[in-house]
Amino acid sequence: MATLLILLPLAIIMVLNLPFKDAFKRAAPFLGGCFYLLQAALVVFHPAAFWDDIYNPLEAFFAFECSTDALSLVLFLSIAIVGFVAVLVGAHALKNPRQRFFLINLLLLATVGMNANVMVTDLFSTYVFLEVTAVASFILIAMMKGEGALEGAFKYIILSVIASVMMLLSLALLVLVTGQTSFEAVRAGLGASPESLFVKMAMILFVCGLFVKGGVVPFHAWVPDVYASAPSFVSVFLAGIVTKVSGVYILMRLLVSVFGFEASVQQVIMFVGALSIVVGALAALAQRDFKRMLAYSSISQVGYIVLALGCGTPLAVAGAAFHLFNHAVFKSLLFVNAQGVEERCGTTHMEMVSGLGSRMPVTGWTSVIALLSTAGVPPLAGFWSKLLIIMALLNASRYGYAAVALFSSVLTLAYFLSMQRRMFFGKPHKGMENIREAGPVIVGVEIILAGITVGAGLLYPLVLEYFILPVQRVVG
Amino acid sequence: MTMEMVLLLILLAATVWTVMTTRLLRAVIGLALTSVILTILMYRFGAPLAGVFELSVCAGLIPVIFVTTVSFTQRLTPEKLVVRKKERMLKFWFLPVLIVLVGMVLTQVHVTIDFPPVSPEALRTDPRAILWNLRHLDLVGQIAVLLAGVFGVVVFFKEDPSCR
Numbered sequence A: 001m002a003t004l005l006i007l008l009p010l011a012i013i014m015v016l017n018l019p020f021k022d023a024f025k026r027a028a029p030f031l032g033g034c035f036y037l038l039q040a041a042l043v044v045f046h047p048a049a050f051w052d053d054i055y056n057p058l059e060a061f062f063a064f065e066c067s068t069d070a071l072s073l074v075l076f077l078s079i080a081i082v083g084f085v086a087v088l089v090g091a092h093a094l095k096n097p098r099q100r101f102f103l104i105n106l107l108l109l110a111t112v113g114m115n116a117n118v119m120v121t122d123l124f125s126t127y128v129f130l131e132v133t134a135v136a137s138f139i140l141i142a143m144m145k146g147e148g149a150l151e152g153a154f155k156y157i158i159l160s161v162i163a164s165v166m167m168l169l170s171l172a173l174l175v176l177v178t179g180q181t182s183f184e185a186v187r188a189g190l191g192a193s194p195e196s197l198f199v200k201m202a203m204i205l206f207v208c209g210l211f212v213k214g215g216v217v218p219f220h221a222w223v224p225d226v227y228a229s230a231p232s233f234v235s236v237f238l239a240g241i242v243t244k245v246s247g248v249y250i251l252m253r254l255l256v257s258v259f260g261f262e263a264s265v266q267q268v269i270m271f272v273g274a275l276s277i278v279v280g281a282l283a284a285l286a287q288r289d290f291k292r293m294l295a296y297s298s299i300s301q302v303g304y305i306v307l308a309l310g311c312g313t314p315l316a317v318a319g320a321a322f323h324l325f326n327h328a329v330f331k332s333l334l335f336v337n338a339q340g341v342e343e344r345c346g347t348t349h350m351e352m353v354s355g356l357g358s359r360m361p362v363t364g365w366t367s368v369i370a371l372l373s374t375a376g377v378p379p380l381a382g383f384w385s386k387l388l389i390i391m392a393l394l395n396a397s398r399y400g401y402a403a404v405a406l407f408s409s410v411l412t413l414a415y416f417l418s419m420q421r422r423m424f425f426g427k428p429h430k431g432m433e434n435i436r437e438a439g440p441v442i443v444g445v446e447i448i449l450a451g452i453t454v455g456a457g458l459l460y461p462l463v464l465e466y467f468i469l470p471v472q473r474v475v476g
Numbered sequence B: 001m002t003m004e005m006v007l008l009l010i011l012l013a014a015t016v017w018t019v020m021t022t023r024l025l026r027a028v029i030g031l032a033l034t035s036v037i038l039t040i041l042m043y044r045f046g047a048p049l050a051g052v053f054e055l056s057v058c059a060g061l062i063p064v065i066f067v068t069t070v071s072f073t074q075r076l077t078p079e080k081l082v083v084r085k086k087e088r089m090l091k092f093w094f095l096p097v098l099i100v101l102v103g104m105v106l107t108q109v110h111v112t113i114d115f116p117p118v119s120p121e122a123l124r125t126d127p128r129a130i131l132w133n134l135r136h137l138d139l140v141g142q143i144a145v146l147l148a149g150v151f152g153v154v155v156f157f158k159e160d161p162s163c164r
Helices: A004-016 A028-045 A070-093 A097-119 A123-142 A147-178 A183-192 A197-214 A222-229 A232-259 A263-285 A290-311 A314-345 A361-375 A381-395 A399-423 A440-458 A460-468 A470-475 B003-020 B024-044 B048-071 B078-092 B094-108 B127-134 B136-157
Strands: none
Touching: A004 A028, A004 A097, A004 B136, A028 A070, A028 A097, A070 A097, A070 A232, A070 A314, A070 A440, A070 A460, A070 A470, A097 A123, A097 A232, A097 B136, A123 A147, A123 A232, A123 B136, A147 A183, A147 A197, A147 A222, A183 A232, A197 A232, A197 A263, A222 A232, A222 A290, A232 A263, A232 A290, A232 A314, A263 A290, A263 A399, A290 A314, A290 A381, A290 A399, A314 A361, A314 A381, A314 A440, A314 A460, A314 A470, A361 A381, A361 A399, A361 A440, A381 A399, A381 A440, A381 A460, A440 A460, A460 A470, B003 B024, B003 B078, B003 B094, B024 B048, B048 B136
């Protein structure tokens, strides 16, 4: 029945667009929000009837090759949280009901693609649903038709198409070698010709395509432009989950289920991960715009996930999954803060705003929580995921990479504290003395996300036992 | 020169024209032409079903969507058109040369098949059965991509009634 997570959002879109759609326009945010809440509830309460596929009435109509495991659950929850936040913030920010209506449709369409990608067990299906998410994302980025947003969307399209061509070419090579596209068959086929040049080419092409989609250094050029130019509620969705599923999760799944952790591949992935951590953090230090800084921070944090993934041990992959979840939460929170600041001040340029802490206390404090979690300060959730990653690297005797991961956290703290000092501490700029706290929706979302960050940190033993450690079994 | 070679050269010319032309409508026609030649190539390489899909979707359905989209746009003024053409030629003059050079290099590369051939049984499944019986999920994906395309056209090109 888990395939309902693909079919239900599609059904909601169909219903919303029935000829009497005017009646549904107002209900669109509500229906979208309910879907994400339902998805989150299904993961948290984990009803066996839904996940175990003992009785599946859908089987009579659809032949879907799908499966779910502990790793999928982490992703489903992350998608649900970020999607819910994007619906709330987007519906609040967009005053035009028509734009709001299309926003919800596009968010749900992108979710169809992401949920399917979390479940599919076939390389071609992976490609198809990557395209679903990508096309919906292009439109989301440019839907306000601003010059910067159109330019950002264009860059994203071009690089995304290059990534798609790489993946298609890889698929063609894999079909040539194995004759199949299902994960199981391709894995078996690759096992029969491990030294084939075709296989190596196919692996390199697919992984490079995913690096482009995930915005990992040196394929990151599009990330700052897109995140900074898109509306903040779209950036929440893109930075929080889209690039994580399209790039990082699929890489994770392919390494675990298809390609395996070969030593040379591991070396490349770990190097790229470490490079992303350092380059992203150094570039973030030099930024003057809040959203652009968050984009570089995102590149750096994705680096942690990729580095852990490259390590390849069960603990490292569990750490990567946990950091992916944490990143979805704290990066969404920071982009919601950006939305609040942009709404009240009309800009996110750090030189043009200051002293907001006294005027926007909730935004200021939740920003502190998010930045401390990103930097890995205990007892917040980000600390525990980074600890797992560094422990896994040390256990695997990757001391150099562990040192990079550890010291880059100091860089993370440096650029975020610099941002916090400039934007939220001190006296407000002239003309900003009368700025008020962001609206109740923004404040509510900030409190929810900050609560998840603090809660996941304080309830770490429970989160680890029921949510994160089972991911180890996917690798083991 | 074989028939395939001639077709590939026409395909190349059609794709270059599609990218280089400054008129959206001509680009759509170029794309449709590309699909038609690709269809003929697929027939000649023994993939008639793939050819049918290429013809119906890429040469049929997609140009219809594009033409609908183009109908929402405005034509450039003749002055702007001249400037745009010049800019494009200056930017992309190297593109056909590069494609020919890459093609020449690739013809010199000898690839050795270093894996066991796929068993004929694995390839024997009827493509119709694959599409309609085994790959329902991909059909859902295709529907979702088409929906996204439609939303794109509406969001970017359809006038908002409330802004009139």
